[in-house]
Amino acid sequence: MIRCIFSRKVPKLSPSVISQMLRTDRHGTSVYFSTDHCQPVRASGRTTTSNRISRWGNNHSPALPVGKIRYCTQPAEALVSPCLQEENLSQHPVVQRLFKGLVEGQRASLAESITLVESVHRRKRAAAEALLQLVLEHLQQKRVKWKKPSAFRIGLTGPPGAGKSTFIEAFGKFLTDSGHKVAVLAVDPSSSTTGGSLLGDKTRMPELSRDMNAYIRPSPTSGTLGGVNRRTNEAIVLCEGAGYDVILVETVGVGQSEFVVADMVDMFVLLVPPAGGDELQGLKKGIVEVADLVVVNKADGDLLPAARRIQAEYTSALKFVRPRSQVWRPRVIRVSSLTKEGIPKAWDRMTGFRSKTWNSGELDMKRRQQHRVWMWNHIQDSMIKLFRQHPRVQRSIDAMEDRVMRGEVTPGAAADALLREFQKSPKTSNAEQIKHDEL
Secondary structure, eight states: OOOEEEETTSOOOOHHHHHHHHHHGGGSBOEEEETTSOOOOEETTEEOOOOOOOOTTTOBOOOOOOSOOBOOOSOGGGSSSTTSOOOOGGGSHHHHHHHHHHHTTOHHHHHHHHHHHHOOOHHHHHHHHHHHHHHHHHHHHHHHHHSSOSOEEEEEEOSTTSOHHHHHHHHHHHHHHTTOOEEEEEEEOBOTTTOOBOOOGGGGOHHHHTOTTEEEEEEEOTTOSSSSOTTHHHHHHHHHHTTOSEEEEEOOSOOSSOOGGGGTOSEEEEEEOTTSOOHHHHHSSSTGGGOSEEEEOOOSGGGHHHHHHHHHHHHHHHTTSOOSOSSOOOEEEEOOTTTOTTHHHHHHHHHHHHHHHHHHTHHHHHHHHHHHHHHHHHHHHHHHHHHHHOHHHHHHHHHHHHHHHHTSSOHHHHHHHHHHHHHSOOOOOHHHHHHHHTO
16 A cells, blocks of 8 residues: 655655656655645555655555556645545535435534535535535426425615614514524624624524524625625525525625625615615615615604604605616515514515516526626636736735835736736746656
8 A cells, every 4th residue: 555645845746756756665665745736646446545644754555556557636625535536526425414414404414514615625615516516406406396496585784783683583583483494694794803703693683593493694704895705695505405495694784885695685675774864865876776675674662753754765765766677666664673563564575576576587587697696706706816826926926015015116007017927827848847846
């Protein structure tokens, strides 16, 4: 057996060097490979490598088996199991266990699956993509059978202090009491200084947190703009696969231009407090013109007159906003999360929106367009990573940043220079490549 020991200090080895190592290692010396280029040795049709860590030359193993030798040049981090050639990850035991738990509606499997898709580790990302593919196929089968989507996705947003969490507590309990299974994806802002997040939305939902027909998952924004998490869209798919038929996405407190959640959900609901501004606020372009329903919250007690006034002003203002749907015009309603007044009416408006848009085909087209939007979002995220990892950019970026900070060059000119370096492919001659591989 050959022991494959990983070390980040070992560069990628050329096939000629590996062959030489194999010839000299018949006396029992271990074989070392780089973690950046996992090259497990396969002999006689069986993988003969393991993950044991040791120092160079200290481990000994039996003589090498004789047989055809192949090498896997896939990055080790892109695989679930290191030292193995790329396999069908959908058949991996962990992926199969999580998928089975999701289909059976196990909350623990859903929590573990969301943690998996939120991971930035390359091996876990590969497993997450395999799991998501299985869930999508499962949802597609359910959709063909039922002739409609299995879940209603609702985005809830609003300025800080609008009472989003309190509204979800009352609204979610109303839904579970009506026989629905509710999943709440609450996004909490991350600190720009420490990167930490409080994740305290569940403390405002004590009754809903104890409801077995509800699942609440707080997640940090992790620096993502727009009021949502980078992986919120994938978490929605997992909740839908776990059998939750109403999925509520609560964003962080947002302003007039932050409505990324509208590209994830079927219906976009804007919550405003009674002191939410005058009629001019409704005329301003941005978050109001993409809202399908405006909910004036806290319409109780001393705030009831103010809530009625805001409802009338937003109703008047929305008449001047061009509707995005041919079958639905945005409505403005009042609710009280404390007295539960208006909660059933809000649900009636939402189900009416879903029925009209689905029958007209708009809802199906909307989901298709959302898939395209998030494909390009993933491409943008990946391009930033590729840009920073490019060899020419890495050699120039520190010096260029120093010049920008000293005022020697404008940020735009520096960015153009780095982009020109990125567009140049790192070409090296064969002799230089062999020399680099043998180092």
